[in-house]
Every structure is written in C-alpha cells, then in structure tokens.
Amino acid sequence: MYSENPIVRRKTKRIYVGNVPIGDGAPIAVQSMTNTLTTDVEATVAQIKSLEAVGADIVRVSVPTMDAAEAFKEIKQQVSIPLVADIHFDYRIALKVADYGADCLRINPGNIGNEERVKAVVDKAREKNIPIRIGVNGGSLEKDIMEKYNNEPTAEALVESAMRHVNILRDLDFDNFKVSVKASDVFLAVESYRLLSKEIEQPLHLGITEAGGIRAGAVKSSVGLGMLLAEGIGDTLRISLAADPVEEIKVGFDILKSLRIRSRGINFIACPSCSRQEFDVINTVNQLEQRLEDVLIPMDVSIIGCVVNGPGEALVSDVGLTGSMRKSGLYVDGARQKQRIDNDNIVEQLEEQIRAKAALLVDRIDVKEVE
Secondary structure, three states, X not given: OOOOOOOOOOOOOOEEEOOEEEOOXXXXXXXXXXXXXXXXXXXXXXXXXXXXXXXXXXXXXXXXXXXXXXXXXXXXXXXXXXXXXXXXXXXXXXXXXXXXXXXXXXXXXXXXXXXXXXXHHHHHHHHHOOOEEEEEEOOXXXXXXXXXXXXXXXXXXXXHHHHHHHHHHHHOOOOOEEEEXXXXXXXXXXXXXXXXXXXXXOOEEEOEOOOOXXXXXXXXXXXXXXXXXXXXXXXXXXXXXXXXXXXXXXXXXXXXXHOOOOOXXXXXXXXXXXXXXXXXXXXXXXXXXXXXXXXXXXXXXXXXXXXOOHHHHHHOOOEEEEOOOOEEEEEEOOEEEEEEEEHHHHHHHHHHHHHHHHHHHHOOOOHHHHO
16 A cells, blocks of 8 residues: 555534534545436436445435425435535525435524524424534625625635535524535636634535536545545535536545545556557457446555556555456555456456455455545
8 A cells, every 4th residue: 555644634613414413523525416307206316326336424414495495305204314404595494404314414503584483493403303504605795795705706705605504503502514615717726725624623515516527526625525525624525516416426426536535445556558559458458447336345456558657556465457468467455466467358357356355355344434
C-alpha cells in the first residue's frame, strides 16, 4: 500500500440519519437525491433501490405537496435506506412526513413562517428524534442579506444566512442538525464552508450545487470537495450532477477513494495506454468496472499495459496485471504468479482472479469497519 492518509478530520457533533452516523469521525456518508416525481411511487422506489445498490448511505426525496407527502409514506414503507424529506416553505408537510417516518427534514427554519410554525416543526423533530438539515444556497439567499452584500453571494453572505437559521434552532434548544452552504462556484463554496466550520460544531453536508453535467460536474465537485476534505472539513456529501443520480454516488465514492478517506469497492489503477500497450487497456478497465460493481470489499487492482510501470504498481496492489506479448503477468498481493493471463481472453480471466481475491478478503475484512 501507499503512504498513510495525513488528513485529520475536524471534530464535530454526532447526529444520526436513521441508522447512519454523521460527524464525530464517522465514515463520510455519500448521498444522492431522487429526480422522479415523488407521487410516482413505483418509479421513486425503483430509483432509491438503484442508488442503494451502488452504495448510497442516504437518499433525499423532494416533498413539495401534501400529495407527495402521502406518496412519501408509501415509499418509506418499501425501502430500508434512510430517507431525507426535502421541504420548502410549508411547515405542515414537514409535520406530516415526520409522522410518516422521515429520517431527516431538509427545511430552513427561517423560511417556514412565524415562530409558532417553526416551533411546531422543531418540537416534532425532537419528539421523533430526527435531525434537521439547514441548506443554504448561493442562488437563493434572503433579499436583505443580498442587499447588505451589494447583491453579491459572497462567502460571508452564505454564512450569515446559515447562522440566521442556526440561531433559530439554538434559541429553541435544538442541536440535532447539520448544515450546508452550497454554491455553483467552487471557490465560493469552499470559502463558505471554511468560514462556517469555524462557527459551529454541527456536521457539515458538502456539495457544489448545480455542478453541471456528468463530466464537468464531476470535475468541479472533485476539485471543491477535495480541497475541503483534504483540510478535514465535511461529514457527508452529495455530488450534484445533471445525470442519473447513480452517477452521483459513484463519483462521491471515487472522490473519497482518491483521498483514501473511505474505501468501498475496487480502486482501479490503470494507465491511459500508449503504443507500448500489449492489450486494450481502456476496454479492459471499462468492462471490469461494470462487471465488478457488486464487489464491495476495498481492493486495489492495477491494470498496466506494459512492463515500464506495471511491476511497480502491481507490487502495491491486491491484484495487478502487467502487459506482455500474448500473455501478461499476474500479481497477487505483490507477488508474481506462475500463472499468466492470455491477452485474448483478458477480461474474463482477470475478473475471475479479482473475485477470488475478494472472496478471501471478505472473511477477514468488515466492510463497515474499513469504511
């Protein structure tokens, strides 16, 4: 393996979303949000289960109407993963979904009406022992705050908005909450989280909001969240992509694996390929990624097309492949094996070797412990 992870996590309060711990050193939870109509119960349940299948810890569901609240009740009964109910403005919806089993309420206290209504929601959250997530967005700051900062969504403006909501909960003696200060601009989001991390001890939910399509959005999210995570800031995250929500979970775990913060599944180490390659590296990696999505055990698998860097990477991998003419070299736990891999049937043979190694590891590794 490579050098130990130097990241020191920021100390935060521990809360729970369902059975998922957030903060106080717990594994950084990866979450996404459904984009189906919530009132289409069948489609929403199917999407939630597809997210759970690729490793989602938490799923958020928008509940904009009372009809959606009734649908949420049915959805909750059909899934086991913790659900966050996303609500704006109507406090009655928050009360309803709390009774229907929501594991967290995403609702900004300052946006749901008078003090009596806010207190009703907080009292319900206290009664049901469910947290609230305060979510501030650079694109929807309060009018008076925008005017104060010359209509610029600065980091100070985002934090001031967040603290306005935080103080409402503090005044009601409620500390079971987490906070996000998202922006579509990477540097604005990063600076906002840095400032907020100095103000509160509650867990922080990270995200670059409205990041874009799958490629640009993944890059922006990786840069912004990578900066924060490397500084020890962040307790849960959501990658916001204009794409299938399943891709958000995959990118989220790829970020955590790249920083060696949380390992889940296979970490493929592969060369970009060149004229030295002895087999089709790109096709091999793409096929194996798809075939092995079900392997949850953390593993490093190196797939290198030639002998220049192949042996060095294989020495620090659980399974390694080094390209050679007609048959390539196989390494397991850094040791060169007598068996060689036929380049004409490389995907099937390598999948067999990887699954065999995973089967040996599964008896020795608790996936939840290593995460």
